[in-house]
Amino acid sequence: MEATNTEAVRDVVIVGSGVAGLSAAVYAARADLEPLVLEGPEPGGQLTLTTEVENYLGFPDGVGGMELVQRGKEQAERFGATFRHGVVERASLEESPFALELSSGDVLETRALVVASGASARWVGATNEDEMMGYGLSTCATCDGAFHRGDDVLVIGGGDSAMEEALFLAKFADSVTVVHRRDELRASDIMARRARENESIEFRWNAELSEIHGSQETGVTGATLVTHPAGHPRARLEDGKSVETERVDVGGIFYGVGHVPNTAFLAETPVERDETGYLRTEPGTATETAVPGVFGAGDVMDPDYRQAITAAGTGSMAALDAESWLEERALEDEPTPAAALEASQ
Numbered sequence: 001m002e003a004t005n006t007e008a009v010r011d012v013v014i015v016g017s018g019v020a021g022l023s024a025a026v027y028a029a030r031a032d033l034e035p036l037v038l039e040g041p042e043p044g045g046q047l048t049l050t051t052e053v054e055n056y057l058g059f060p061d062g063v064g065g066m067e068l069v070q071r072g073k074e075q076a077e078r079f080g081a082t083f084r085h086g087v088v089e090r091a092s093l094e095e096s097p098f099a100l101e102l103s104s105g106d107v108l109e110t111r112a113l114v115v116a117s118g119a120s121a122r123w124v125g126a127t128n129e130d131e132m133m134g135y136g137l138s139t140c141a142t143c144d145g146a147f148h149r150g151d152d153v154l155v156i157g158g159g160d161s162a163m164e165e166a167l168f169l170a171k172f173a174d175s176v177t178v179v180h181r182r183d184e185l186r187a188s189d190i191m192a193r194r195a196r197e198n199e200s201i202e203f204r205w206n207a208e209l210s211e212i213h214g215s216q217e218t219g220v221t222g223a224t225l226v227t228h229p230a231g232h233p234r235a236r237l238e239d240g241k242s243v244e245t246e247r248v249d250v251g252g253i254f255y256g257v258g259h260v261p262n263t264a265f266l267a268e269t270p271v272e273r274d275e276t277g278y279l280r281t282e283p284g285t286a287t288e289t290a291v292p293g294v295f296g297a298g299d300v301m302d303p304d305y306r307q308a309i310t311a312a313g314t315g316s317m318a319a320l321d322a323e324s325w326l327e328e329r330a331l332e333d334e335p336t337p338a339a340a341l342e343a344s345q
């Protein structure tokens with residue numbers, strides 16, 4: 001991969017402008033590393049999908065997701081970070097300086113790289129989901145569950161993610177109905193048992209969410225579910241036969257069908273990923289990957305916590321680690337006094 005433009009090799013490029021990338025940008029910029037942030041397909045990241053963030057430190061009255069990331073961007077720019085609308089398609093990470101190929105065809109070079117490309121929640125394809133995401137439709141119960149005290153809510157999915165969402169929501173909601181397209185759960189035994197034993201959680205088997213009702217003014221007010229004979233989910237739905245359609249009144253819908261880490265561009269690199277694609281850090285380190293000089297931050301390496309504050313935390317750690325790594329490398333590259341003397345003769 002060869003650089004196709006005349007840009008100088010950067011010290012730090014940060015892939016992703018969600019909270020992790022922004023936090024890394026603030027730290028790297030304050031260390032005078034003039035980081036470049038590639039904003040990717042979703043500038044501002046997942047937080048832009050929520051209208052209200054109540055659990056981020058420093059905002060006692062809550063803050064809009066968009067406002068939070070906008071403020072973070074301004075903060076990073078104030079210290080010298082620059083932002084660019086770039087999506088990384090491929091990376092060459094054998095050794096520093098690393099090369100990143102963008103979808104525009106441009107190739108950028110950087111000595112250190114922070115991967116903060118996040119994870120995207122899977123959506124189910126129900127009618128109206130684009131409009132309602134963040135308005136009563138959510139992919140994060142720990143983030144938005146508290147807004148649904150006393151509501152009847154749906155959780156879509158049948159695996160561990162869905163059980164986690166349902167169990168968390170059961171603390172706030174009046175009732176939680178798990179809608180699953182099969183007639184048995186895919187979740188681990190322990191998670192399935194916990195959900196089944198919880199009196200606030202009910203199950204709707206062989207069912208799929210087809211439409212979300214409500215508006216951005218009213219929030220979610222209901223959902224259309226289609227129920228089909230066991231064992232024939234997709235086929236029967238497609239020919240429109242043998243399905244029952246029912247509208248239910250609910251105040252919230254949570255997707256619990258998993259997340260996909262945005263690491264496809266790392267596929268041909270030595271950076272390690274787990275079987276589901278999450279970036280793996282080296283044992284005993286917080287952000288270091290198998291490639292010296294490449295650091296991970298935020299949801300892209302964290303399938304467990306997935307919170308803005310944890311993403312910001314690891315973003316700052318990745319930038320500090322990148323700074324130390326660049327300093328060590330500069331020292332290594334510095335000629336010894338004897339070599340310097342020889343070179344001057």
Ligand SMILES: Cc1cc2nc3c(=O)[nH]c(=O)nc-3n(C[C@H](O)[C@H](O)[C@H](O)COP(=O)(O)OP(=O)(O)OC[C@H]3O[C@@H](n4cnc5c(N)ncnc54)[C@H](O)[C@@H]3O)c2cc1C
Binds near residue numbers: 015020021042262
């Ligand atoms: C609906 C919803 C509500 C939420 N509410 C809360 C809440 O109230 N409180 C809370 O703490 N957390 C909340 N979260 C979770 C929080 O948003 C995430 O934990 C956080 O955004 C993770 O930050 P991140 O920077 O790691 O990744 P993301 O926010 O996922 O950002 C990833 C970034 O990487 C970029 N990117 C991806 N691929 C590429 C590529 N190939 N090249 C370049 N760039 C790329 C994207 O464009 C994006 O800018 C919520 C999440 C959702 C979906």
